[in-house]
Amino acid sequence: MISVRANINPxxxxxxxxxIGMDIERSAxxxxxxxxxxxxxxxxxxxxxxxxLRKIAxxxxxxxxxxxxxxxxxxxxxxxxxxxxxxxxxxxxxxxxLIEIRLCNRKREIALELARINELKAENQLYSANLKDDVEKxxxxxxxxxxxxxxxxxxxxxxxxxxxxxxxxxxxxxxLVFQSSGISLADMRGYSFFCDEYPYIIINPKDAPxxxxxxxxxxxxxxxxxxxxxxDMYESKYADINISGFEVFxxxxxxxxxxxxxxxLEESIVKSNHDPDQWSDNSIRKLANKYKVSREVIIxxxxxxxxxxxxxxxxxxxxxxxxxxxxxxxxxxxxxPQYRQALSRNGEMYTTLVxxxxxxxxINISDVxxxxxxxxxxxxxxxxxxxxxxxxx
Numbered sequence: 054m055i056s057v058r059a060n061i062n063p064x065x066x067x068x069x070x071x072x073i074g075m076d077i078e079r080s081a082x083x084x085x086x087x088x089x090x091x092x093x094x095x096x097x098x099x100x101x102x103x104x105x106l107r108k109i110a111x112x113x114x115x116x117x118x119x120x121x122x123x124x125x126x127x128x129x130x131x132x133x134x135x136x137x138x139x140x141x142x143x144x145x146x147x148x149x150x151l152i153e154i155r156l157c158n159r160k161r162e163i164a165l166e167l168a169r170i171n172e173l174k175a176e177n178q179l180y181s182a183n184l185k186d187d188v189e190k191x192x193x194x195x196x197x198x199x200x201x202x203x204x205x206x207x208x209x210x211x212x213x214x215x216x217x218x219x220x221x222x223x224x225x226x227x228x229l230v231f232q233s234s235g236i237s238l239a240d241m242r243g244y245s246f247f248c249d250e251y252p253y254i255i256i257n258p259k260d261a262p263x264x265x266x267x268x269x270x271x272x273x274x275x276x277x278x279x280x281x282x283x284x285d286m287y288e289s290k291y292a293d294i295n296i297s298g299f300e301v302f303x304x305x306x307x308x309x310x311x312x313x314x315x316x317x318l319e320e321s322i323v324k325s326n327h328d329p330d331q332w333s334d335n336s337i338r339k340l341a342n343k344y345k346v347s348r349e350v351i352i353x354x355x356x357x358x359x360x361x362x363x364x365x366x367x368x369x370x371x372x373x374x375x376x377x378x379x380x381x382x383x384x385x386x387x388x389x390p391q392y393r394q395a396l397s398r399n400g401e402m403y404t405t406l407v408x409x410x411x412x413x414x415x416i417n418i419s420d421v422x423x424x425x426x427x428x429x430x431x432x433x434x435x436x437x438x439x440x441x442x443x444x445x446x
Contacts, residue, residue, distance in 0.1 A: 077092060157244075160403055167415070174227070188302065191277075216269070219269055231254070243268035243269070271307045274302065308353055329362050391428075395426065395435060407425055
């Protein structure tokens with residue numbers, strides 16, 4: 054039987070491989086061909102069969118149709134504004150991250166189209182900020198803007214409840230909040246993309262919930278600054294690394310937002326401690342539990358306000374890192390139902406927009422499955438969860 058060859062521009066093969074961040078060797082292995090053959094396809098010396106092209110499209114996460122374009126698309130995909138773990142600041146973006154950004158860009162485009170056909174406004178409601186702003190005043194302004202008071206924050210049951218509340222408050226301002234899928238913390242903790250209509254934030258669900266909260270507001274600050282770039286949680290003052298002034302500012306904002314200065318300094322635990330080089334684990338934990346943040350954020354905040362020494366901060370940070378590593382090695386992964394995974398991955402705002410569009414007969418049931426990336430058997434539970442959110446929000 055003669056195999057039909059795909060009459061395509063070989064430049065599209067190179068473009069598709071490079072935009073997903075793969076080299077020839079890795080790509081050939083994924084496609085299950087020799088790298089010499091892949092090189093011949095990319096040079097135009099030989100052409101893949103239609104079946105081989107389908108395999109290529111699957112590996113590069115592209116539609117089959119894109120390979121039949123006359124030339125590679127000129128649109129450059131956004132791949133900036135990451136907040137990486139400090140130990141991994143100098144590395145290339147992985148194919149998984151590039152795919153994740155592409156998927157979230159597509160979801161944003163879908164959201165814009167659904168907003169249009171449902172006659173909804175998509176413009177974000179954000180104020181702006183710049184590096185000259187007083188970070189404490191900026192944090193207070195944004196707390197007032199998002200309308201979450203400290204007492205509400207204190208009364209939340211746990212960091213998971215706090216994360217839900219903060220995500221919902223941000224989505225209320227026309228900002229999409231997504232969670233990544235299958236990306237390690239060593240690769241990414243957060244990503245943000247600013248635009249006038251439906252900017253978005255991605256956070257990594259493999260992080261602890263209180264760490265995700267910090268990531269959320271670090272990236273939220275990037276949206277205020279209208280700025281992107283490689284991001285990291287630890288400025289040089291704390292981790293002996295050089296990062297941009299934007300990163301320092303975003304870290305300071307997230308800490309000031311979540312743990313307001315005046316309230317922290319009025320805490321009896323803080324008032325009663327007169328030695329900045331001595332803080333008990335119990336005191337740190339109590340403050341962290343109250344504000345629904347990590348213990349490290351509390352120590353960083355105290356150090357930033359000259360109530361803890363830099364050496365004490367570094368010592369405790371190493372302790373916390375080791376405790377987390379031991380906990381992860383002894384804990385089993387928690388199994389989350391697929392419908393909840395889908396809702397967390399897509400965010401409440403995007404999911405609601407898709408489901409409401411279906412109910413308004415603007416899209417069909419196949420579109421719902423495609424846009425949410427789910428099997429239709431999970432839709433009733435997702436609808437029930439969304440309805441519960443609407444009733445109690």
